[in-house]
Amino acid sequence: MILDIKDLSVFYRSKKTYAKALDKVSFSLKEGEILGLVGESGSGKSTLSYSVLGLLPQDSKKEGQIIFDKENIFSLSPKKLEGLRADNIGLIFQDPAGTFNPVLSIGYQFREVLESKLKITGKDTVKKIIADSFDQVRLPDAERILKSYPHQLSGGQLQRVAIAIAISLKPRILIADEPTSSLDVTIESQIINLFKELKDKLNLTIIFITHNLDLVRALCDRVVVLYQGEVREINSTEEIFKNPQDNYTRELLVSLQELE
């Protein structure tokens, strides 16, 4: 058990009242598994990932516990939280173009991450780490890419760089928040297979957030179905598809059949 979420509720401040974003969410994450977090927009998928990273807004209200390494994330000091984000939990966002600063070169941004998070500055070490992680994500032509600016790369290349940066920190958990929904089909398929490869090679634990059940079937070991902030169903991918228990899960499966 690498991550254990117990009765997590999150409320966002809205003018005078609080809006409930998550409602008593509980599940746990096993080491080396890919867990799919499925739900439509507004179901609380992203809120959940921000909670795990301790990135919720200051004025939000939180209840329950998120236990990582026997410690509750909510009671960590800001400094420890920073450390947690540095090399324990990594995050990959949906829009790769929005992840990077458009006026800095890819190389600069990669080095900046290594310097600030891992305090690594030695030129050769940095070079080696970068080369290794580009290798892992199968990005050829590293020299050129490092000199490029974000707009000079395609969406698929940028997403690979984002993944390379995330895994260079050797995180124990990688949270991927809809990492392929802004990409083309052919690129999407390659990125999905890259995640599978990374899981096998590096024994990465991945939380894969998506609204695409189809992707879940192709990639995940277990699935958590979220609806309006509540967990509706947790089961192995096989069981969810073969034998859905919840009405909402069934509705999702019917929609999927409509579309393919």
Add this chain to the structure above:
Amino acid sequence: MKEAVILKTENLEVYFKQKKRIVKALDGIDIIVREGVTTSLAGESGCGKTTLARTILKFYEPQKGKIYFKGSDITKKSNEELLRKNIQIVFQNPFLSIDPRYTVFSILYEALGVYKKVNKKKAKSIIEKVLEDVGLDRDIIYRFSHQLSGGQLQRVCIARALINEPSLVILDEPTSSLDITTASKIIKMLKDLQVRLGISFLFISHNLRLLRKISDYAYIMYYGKIVEYGPAQSIYQNPKHPYTKLLLEASYYKLKYLKQEEISNEGCSFRPRCPNKTKACSQEVILKEIEPGHFVSCHLV
């Protein structure tokens, strides 16, 4: 039985000038859209799908070629009204295609007012009717776009496209920014509308599994050229072009690794990415009929 042809393009070419080079966005496109059914257009981003849609609507002026709508050439200025009245489009992102300062009523009233002079009272009943067609409640008529969900807003866009009773609607990835449950409802609604009103659709998407489900005829596009087309069943069950196969493989997440893509200017444009290329592939390639109505442009077929 073959449906009547509603739209036809002939050797359509559109070039864009970049600093030093010329990009052939459309390189001799011939397509046929048939009446009352769905014709699909698939390909990766950058292959020219959207350019083709925009050229049909004359947002871009083609350098070469003709577009015929029911036999009349709509590239001619004199046929502009025929084009605008009969062909409508629905875009991918409903939030970007609706003015945030307009209510649903004013959006639809504006569209209606282009061809019909109607007073507001009459307009309201027409608008309520079209909202009902797209499955929206009449309560939302005075709401603004930010008060609607993505799915509702996409329905408003569809209502706007339908309000002047066009015979052809171009759907440019209408569901790819929507949730799966919403997307499936919209697709269902579009199919119902087609049966009821007999509208023809040109459906553009890169999601082959979706296209497979809904289309009657299919075109596969690669770098400004049609590489395979024919009856949808024949294309999706029996794909012949390596690019079509690759797209299908990708849509089932089976595609693992692909070489950095390059474009070949001579011969078959798919050559650099093709797994089974031969010497013959550097020769110019043309579309050949391999089954009745099923055309492929590949040397190896």
